[in-house]
Amino acid sequence: AQTVTQSQPEMSVQEAETVTLSCTYDTSESDYYLFWYKQPPSRQMILVIRQEAYKQQNATENRFSVNFQKAAKSFSLKISDSQLGDAAMYFCALHGNKLVFGAGTILRVKS
Amino acid sequence: SAVISQKPSRDICQRGTSLTIQCQVDSQVTMMFWYRQQPGQSLTLIATANQGSEATYESGFVIDKFPISRPNLTFSTLTVSNMSPEDSSIYLCSFLTSGGAYTQYFGPGTRLTVL
Numbered sequence: 001a002q003t004v005t006q007s008q009p010e011m012s013v014q015e016a017e018t019v020t021l022s023c024t025y026d027t028s029e030s031d032y033y034l035f036w037y038k039q040p041p042s043r044q045m046i047l048v049i050r051q052e053a054y055k056q057q058n059a060t061e062n063r064f065s066v067n068f069q070k071a072a073k074s075f076s077l078k079i080s081d082s083q084l085g086d087a088a089m090y091f092c093a094l095h096g097n098k099l100v101f102g103a104g105t106i107l108r109v110k111s
Numbered sequence: 112s113a114v115i116s117q118k119p120s121r122d123i124c125q126r127g128t129s130l131t132i133q134c135q136v137d138s139q140v141t142m143m144f145w146y147r148q149q150p151g152q153s154l155t156l157i158a159t160a161n162q163g164s165e166a167t168y169e170s171g172f173v174i175d176k177f178p179i180s181r182p183n184l185t186f187s188t189l190t191v192s193n194m195s196p197e198d199s200s201i202y203l204c205s206f207l208t209s210g211g212a213y214t215q216y217f218g219p220g221t222r223l224t225v226l
Contacts, residue, residue: 033213045220104153
């Protein structure tokens with residue numbers, strides 16, 4: 001079985017500051033992929049960043065980076081220089097034999 | 112990446128009726144999926160739409176309630192049958208990229224309200 005846990009229902013960050021969203025997971029698969037998706041009020045699921053489990057190097061995409069700790073089964077997302085447009089629901093997801101989502105974290109950005 | 116669209120974007124339906132949601136991808140993809148997102152909740156996989164064969168349903172979802180078609184490699188439909196207010200959700204289609212990248216992209220979703 002695959003599970004994804006996001007323990008922060010809601011987070012707030014001041015514009016231009018940095019915020020980290022937490023995610024832990026569990027899987028029996030040896031090969032898997034981890035993702036962060038963003039869902040703004042428009043409800044479109046937008047891929048933010050992906051990480052292959054076999055890669056030790058943490059993925060980065062512009063202002064978004066992850067801290068992948070494979071032994072601890074942890075996959076946190078760091079957003080640097082937060083912008084108002086970053087406000088959304090963020091879902092952590094795991095693809096082992098299928099894509100499984102966490103419960104989500106609402107991110108609010110204060111101006 | 113490929114562009115994926117859904118129709119309708121939203122609908123309000125009466126209980127007991129059915130609604131068919133269409134999903135179109137602008138390039139051929141092997142695997143397509145249908146998800147449900149109930150209000151304030153995460154995404155739950157309904158089924159995997161296989162081209163040329165029956166869809167594979169997840170536990171708790173049945174073909175009679177959610178029939179799926181996949182006539183070709185760019186198109187799929189999901190029908191929500193005999194609707195009740197509990198079916199009010201966002202329904203999203205998704206496809207898996209090929210080449211081993213194992214990344215899923217999502218359509219814009221269909222917001223369904225059942226009265």
